[in-house]
Amino acid sequence: MPELPEVETTVRGLERVLEGHWIARIEARRPDLRRALPVDLGQRLTGARITSLGRRAKYGLIGTDRHDTLIFHLGMSGRWRVDPTEIGKHDHFIMETDDGRRVALNDPRRFGSLDLVRSDQLAEWPPFAALGPEPLEVSPEELKRRLAGRTASIKLLLLDQGIIAGLGNIYVCEALYRAGIHPKRPGGSISMERLRRLVPAIHDVLAEAIAAGGSTLRDFASPDGDLGYFSKSFAVYDREGQPCACGGRVRRIVQGGRSTFYCPHCQR
Ligand SMILES: [Zn+2]
Numbered sequence: 001m002p003e004l005p006e007v008e009t010t011v012r013g014l015e016r017v018l019e020g021h022w023i024a025r026i027e028a029r030r031p032d033l034r035r036a037l038p039v040d041l042g043q044r045l046t047g048a049r050i051t052s053l054g055r056r057a058k059y060g061l062i063g064t065d066r067h068d069t070l071i072f073h074l075g076m077s078g079r080w081r082v083d084p085t086e087i088g089k090h091d092h093f094i095m096e097t098d099d100g101r102r103v104a105l106n107d108p109r110r111f112g113s114l115d116l117v118r119s120d121q122l123a124e125w126p127p128f129a130a131l132g133p134e135p136l137e138v139s140p141e142e143l144k145r146r147l148a149g150r151t152a153s154i155k156l157l158l159l160d161q162g163i164i165a166g167l168g169n170i171y172v173c174e175a176l177y178r179a180g181i182h183p184k185r186p187g188g189s190i191s192m193e194r195l196r197r198l199v200p201a202i203h204d205v206l207a208e209a210i211a212a213g214g215s216t217l218r219d220f221a222s223p224d225g226d227l228g229y230f231s232k233s234f235a236v237y238d239r240e241g242q243p244c245a246c247g248g249r250v251r252r253i254v255q256g257g258r259s260t261f262y263c264p265h266c267q268r
Contacts, residue, residue, distance in 0.1 A: 009213030057166030075111030155183035
């Protein structure tokens with residue numbers, strides 16, 4: 001499942017192909033993904049110039065000079081294919097540029113989405129309106145304010161998109177490990193001193209994953225070079241029963257229906 005670093009890597013990959021170019025043609029090969037595609041996609045995008053690529057939480061943003069933003073979400077299995085040699089049955093949306101490049105949104109399970117929103121109304125778009133700050137931008141002070149009075153576990157609160165946007169299970173587990181914070185600790189009880197370790201840990205785990213994804217972009221020119229997925233090794237995530245660097249063993253518990261991996265010796 002694509003997490004924030006995969007989305008960021010995808011956006012950077014698409015930026016190289018799309019930014020500054022005009023959209024010569026689009027093709028929606030089915031009417032919906034998770035929800036219906038905008039019916040006026042072709043009318044609003046064809047002939048527009050792509051002026052910006054960005055990301056908000058786990059959404060990719062493709063802005064045009066017509067003040068529209070095409071918003072994509074990769075869902076469970078989505079990825080963009082750049083200059084695919086053949087169009088396959090899971091390539092649901094295709095965009096071609098004036099210089100003959102072609103990108104295809106491939107999504108076998110179709111949990112992804114495509115929306116078109118006026119660029120000056122992005123902040124009010126319902127999925128964005130309730131989002132917390134970006135994890136790469138949040139400060140310890142702001143996180144402290146957002147956790148204040150909350151008795152739920154820090155693990156679950158960090159997965160709450162209204163507190164901090166786009167942080168997935170893997171990166172929450174890894175950041176709590178690096179900060180030495182027990183995943184069951186109530187969010188509101190965490191000291192400022194510990195939040196000053198947690199916030200840089202969140203920044204670091206994401207930045208390292210984005211850098212690892214960036215290295216996969218070296219294969220970008222290969223005919224079927226997919227954007228968006230890469231593997232990375234983790235300190236605790238998916239390592240139940242394996243040794244921690246401290247000599248203890250990684251433990252797995254279930255919180256909110258999802259696995260948490262942590263080291264009971266290193267995390268208090
Ligand atoms: Zn340990």
